[in-house]
Amino acid sequence: MKKIINDPSTVVTESLRGLASAHSELLRIQEDPNVVIRADAPVAGKVAVISGGGSGHEPLHGGFVGPGMLDAAVPGAVFTSPTPDGVQAALEATAGDAGALLIVKNYTGDVLNFETAGELAAAGGLDVRSVVIDDDVAVADSTYTAGRRGVGGTVLLEKIAGAAAERGDSLDAVETVARQVIEQVRSIGVALTAPVVPHAGELSFDLAGDEIEFGIGIHGEPGRERIKAEPADDLVARMVGAIVEDLPFTSGDRVLLFTNSMGGTPLIELYLAHGIAERLLVERGITVERRLVGPYITSLEMQGISLTLLKLDDALTGLWDAPVNTPALRWRA
């Protein structure tokens, strides 16, 4: 298995250097421990919004650092939780009197290490809160965690909490809106192929030429079931059904639909799937008020997609629409 790398042990740091040289107006990096930091951090009087996790899901999280979204991102090794010292370094670089919100995906190592760092910072007098996102409806427990996994909803959460912090909301208010997003967002993913972790150099799992893993995680960990490949109409209907019936989303709801590529799926297929999902939601009487389509939370080169639905209200829509300027998401109101 070929990769455009020099050495598996330096791939994350070398990639971060490329990110920093490409986007020096938005962010800077610190190495050892690795942290991606908003260029103008710390921003006086602003709640710092920090996230992180294993690498290999780019642009998550480093690609979301910048005004209107994250103050810092803490990348671990590929598919490996960041260590507490990275989270501490992120807090030191970005957080002040307004406090900090840590956005943690529900994987055992992430939860533990963010918690440790948060407790140390709190002991030092900083007001730090954590929220844990667990939006994946696929499985109750998985290889990497107890409880549901944090997946596509993380992107929406980082955008909305980031917008709340950017407009000057208090830590209480940013935490409240973050918890609201977590309650109202649901996701599911499928994989057609496996990713190749640089250190391993081989496919993470075997999937036959006519099989799809339904309910896959973002590390390629198993989902609900292995199904036979089927037409996109059927596959997307299966995915929409799994999400809609979980919350549940019902007729009259307003939603944001996020159609995500797991990395290796061509955009022509991704838009095709998005069109089907949108049509199915309309048929259920659900109003698709906002959309996001693209590779935003990936699993290296894995082929597959995920769908995420967030129930909107005027306040959340306003935060979604608020200006953002990061490598991967960029718009003005």
Next chain:
Amino acid sequence: MKKIINDPSTVVTESLRGLASAHSELLRIQEDPNVVIRADAPVAGKVAVISGGGSGHEPLHGGFVGPGMLDAAVPGAVFTSPTPDGVQAALEATAGDAGALLIVKNYTGDVLNFETAGELAAAGGLDVRSVVIDDDVAVADSTYTAGRRGVGGTVLLEKIAGAAAERGDSLDAVETVARQVIEQVRSIGVALTAPVVPHAGELSFDLAGDEIEFGIGIHGEPGRERIKAEPADDLVARMVGAIVEDLPFTSGDRVLLFTNSMGGTPLIELYLAHGIAERLLVERGITVERRLVGPYITSLEMQGISLTLLKLDDALTGLWDAPVNTPALRWRA
């Protein structure tokens, strides 16, 4: 080989429907012949900038339709030139007294069919010009064309010509700046894997587990040579050398560096390669003044990257920086 599609014969149209539902504020589509049209077209008094080509290179071209870039994009079947009637429909939907510029990648079918449509429109009284982009330094002739192929430079050309048209430049002026970009831009690509065309259902070519195709085209057609896989530092140096020595770019030049994913390459590798390329250019005394990093001209799920260098001056930099609002490129000055 699995794909998220219903039927190979409807994949382009179904994908365009998804694009339109995701971005209805920016564009609309016509079907049969398929055309992607800027939502507010025709824009009175403005030169229409139109491009197109085979599908499978998304977001090129449909993802670049919107204010500040393309007025229309004409998608053919996957890896197949669009027919003249599609180009005619694009001209009818967008072009008026200010005329139209057709941006054509140098592939035999594209050149022929855009030329035919342009001649028909000219016979009807419209002022239509064409420019042909041929920025690939890899080979003199290839499977799909006589002369050099049009590749990554197309994205930069569409942005810059689109910006010139948006600010109200005359057709003469838009054509002049387009020709300047074509003269000053060079690209090269490499592939680690082959793409899978939906109709074919199998890999377009075979590449051994330790081989890289150097100088690949965007349809996976052969390049300069097949080389053994090598560290990213060496591979990127080989690529930078091929481009820089072609124009040539020399010490003191100001450039835009575009590091493109061919679709299936993870972003972690893409940024790693970008960082190396930027460092090598600096070592040559070349100033990297602007960057673009991401999957913008792809070959379905092919793993690989391309590098494009455009020599800048103040005027071109200004046009690059000008506001753009399309599905795939979006910023304000």
